[in-house]
Structure formats: C-alpha cells, structure tokens
Amino acid sequence: MRFEAERVALLDPxxxxxxxxVLGRPGPVPRAAGVYGWRFTSAPHEGLPVGKLLYVGIAPRRMATRTSRQNLRSRVRYHFRxxxxxxxxxxxxxxxxxxxLRRVGSGRRLTFTVRGEAELSAWMAEHAKVSWVEHPQPWLLESELIANLDLPLNLDQNKRNTFYAKLRxxxxAARERARELPIST
Structure with missing residues (x-):
C-alpha cells in the first residue's frame, strides 16, 4: 500500500x-486537508463490528471542476451536528x-427532520469516535483505503464490500419512502 503510515494512523490511532x-472550542481537529475515520462503541446495525474502523471520508472533496473549500475541522464537526x-x-x-427519512423545505432536501437529526446527533455523541490524518490529496488516500480495507459504511468505490448491497x-428504500410521504414541516 502506498500510504502505509496514514493507513496505520487510521487503523491504530x-x-x-x-x-x-470535537465540538468544543477551539477543538482538536485541524483546519487542514485529510482523511477521517469513524468507529462506534455500539453497532449501528446487526452484524457490524464494534470499535473497528467502519467509514472513511475526506476533506476537501475533489469534484470534476473544482475542489470544495471544506477542511477536516468543518467536515468532522458537520458529521456530528x-x-x-x-x-x-x-x-x-x-x-x-x-x-x-423525510422531504423537508421545498421537498427536494431529505433529512431525518429536526427530531430525527437530534436523535441521531445524540446517538453519535454517545457512540461515535473519530480520528484523522492530514494529507494534501485526501482523495488519493481515500481510494487506497477503500480498495484495501473492509469499510462497510462506505458506498462510493466499494461495490466489492459484502455489506454494499444491503446498505445501498x-x-x-428510505429515499423512496420519503418521496411517498408528504413534505415534513
């Protein structure tokens, strides 16, 4: 693996x-580019391991025509709240x-509504743990990690994972159900 030090830092932080x-001020997460990894002290779904790296994400995100302005701090904090x-x-x-999952606002956005998002934030506050590693081109590291690790909560670039079909x-189904329900206020 090309990024051995970074892989080790995320697998054994x-x-x-x-x-x-993370949400405290000033907070430990740097305003830098990199990859973050998530573990949980309670399995979010039956059959998923506890305490193991289950998901990686990046900041900034590289898009077809530009790179987002996000950094590790803004992205990790957003995931929590x-x-x-x-x-x-x-x-x-x-x-x-x-x-x-429900349609909100104009009906194009999908969220778990204020109540559901608060419930999810509380669950994450109790069970989610995160680590990160700085990297100037996080999309390269992310691709390498997804290709070589068992990361069941990542869908992008991860069709080979045994949990992929179930999660997808x-x-x-949640999106389809949300589109059938009236817009939530």
Whole structure:
C-alpha cells in the first residue's frame, strides 16, 4: 500500500475523539486537508463490528471542476451536528438505526427532520469516535483505503464490500419512502 503510515494512523490511532471534544472550542481537529475515520462503541446495525474502523471520508472533496473549500475541522464537526442532506455518514447511520427519512423545505432536501437529526446527533455523541490524518490529496488516500480495507459504511468505490448491497438497498428504500410521504414541516 502506498500510504502505509496514514493507513496505520487510521487503523491504530493514538487517540479517538468524541463529539464533545470535537465540538468544543477551539477543538482538536485541524483546519487542514485529510482523511477521517469513524468507529462506534455500539453497532449501528446487526452484524457490524464494534470499535473497528467502519467509514472513511475526506476533506476537501475533489469534484470534476473544482475542489470544495471544506477542511477536516468543518467536515468532522458537520458529521456530528449537521443533517443527512449534507452528510453521507449521517444518512447511512440514520437509515441503519431505523430513523425516518423525510422531504423537508421545498421537498427536494431529505433529512431525518429536526427530531430525527437530534436523535441521531445524540446517538453519535454517545457512540461515535473519530480520528484523522492530514494529507494534501485526501482523495488519493481515500481510494487506497477503500480498495484495501473492509469499510462497510462506505458506498462510493466499494461495490466489492459484502455489506454494499444491503446498505445501498436500505438507503434507496428510505429515499423512496420519503418521496411517498408528504413534505415534513
């Protein structure tokens, strides 16, 4: 593997950080580019391991025509307190935990509503732990990690994972159900 030091740092981090620590001021997460990894002290779904690296994400995200302006600090903090529309991790966890996805606002955005997002934030505050590693081109490291590790909560670039089909179906069913329901206020 090309990024051995970074892989080791995410698989066996010196420290795992909780929501309270990450969301505190000034907070430990750097305003830098890199990859973050998530573990949970309670399995978000039957059959998923506890305490093992289950998901990696990056900041900034590289898109076809530009690179996002996000950094590790903004992205990790958003995962802890944002909503499912802006966080693939939150969308995945909410679906796995059985929260109801709904259309909100104009009807184009999908979230777990204020109540569901608060429930998800509380679950994450109790069970989610995160670590990170700085890297100037995190998309390269992310691709390498997904190709070589068992990361069941990542869908992008991860069709070979045994949990892929189940997770993809759960998320699709949640989206389909949300489109059938009236817009939530």
């Amino acid at each position: 010196e420290r795992l950080w909780s929501a309270g620590e 944002g909503n499912a529309e802006g966080s693939t991790l939150r969308l995945t966890l909410g679906c796995l935990l059985g929260l109801e 179906a759960m998320r699709a």
